[in-house]
Amino acid sequence: MTLDDKTRNASNSPGSPPSCPDCQGRGWMDNRCATPEASDLCSVCNGKGFDAGGKECYACHGTGRIEVRKIDKTVCSKCRGAGVYPVPPSMTEDQFAYRPGKR
Ligand SMILES: [Zn+2]
Ligand SMILES: [Zn+2]
Numbered sequence: 001m002t003l004d005d006k007t008r009n010a011s012n013s014p015g016s017p018p019s020c021p022d023c024q025g026r027g028w029m030d031n032r033c034a035t036p037e038a039s040d041l042c043s044v045c046n047g048k049g050f051d052a053g054g055k056e057c058y059a060c061h062g063t064g065r066i067e068v069r070k071i072d073k074t075v076c077s078k079c080r081g082a083g084v085y086p087v088p089p090s091m092t093e094d095q096f097a098y099r100p101g102k103r
Contacts, residue, residue, distance in 0.1 A: 020085035023076035027083040027098025030073070042066040044074065058100045075100055 019025030083097025
C-alpha cells in the first residue's frame with residue numbers, strides 16, 4: 001500500500017498582501033540627491049524644517065537640512081511606508097513596515 005500523500009505545507013499564507021513593487025516591502029526607498037546643491041536641503045520639508053502639520057520634520061529634525069549620507073531613507077511614495085501595495089484598508093499605521101514618525 002503506497003501512501004501518495006503530498007504534504008501540503010502552507011508556506012505562503014493566502015491572506016498576506018503583496019509586497020510593494022517600488023520598495024520591495026521595506027516601506028522606504030534610498031534617498032538620493034538629484035542635484036549637488038539640493039544635497040543638503042531637506043527634501044521632505046523643502047528646507048522649512050517642519051511638516052505640513054507644523055510638527056518638527058522627522059527627516060531633518062527641524063533644521064531644514066539633511067545630510068544624504070546620514071539619512072538615506074525616504075518613505076515610499078507608492079505605499080506610504082506600508083510596505084505592501086495596494087495597502088489594505090484594514091491596515092493601520094502601526095502595521096506599516098516603515099514608520100518614520102514613531103520612535
Ligand atoms: Zn525636513
Ligand atoms: Zn512601497
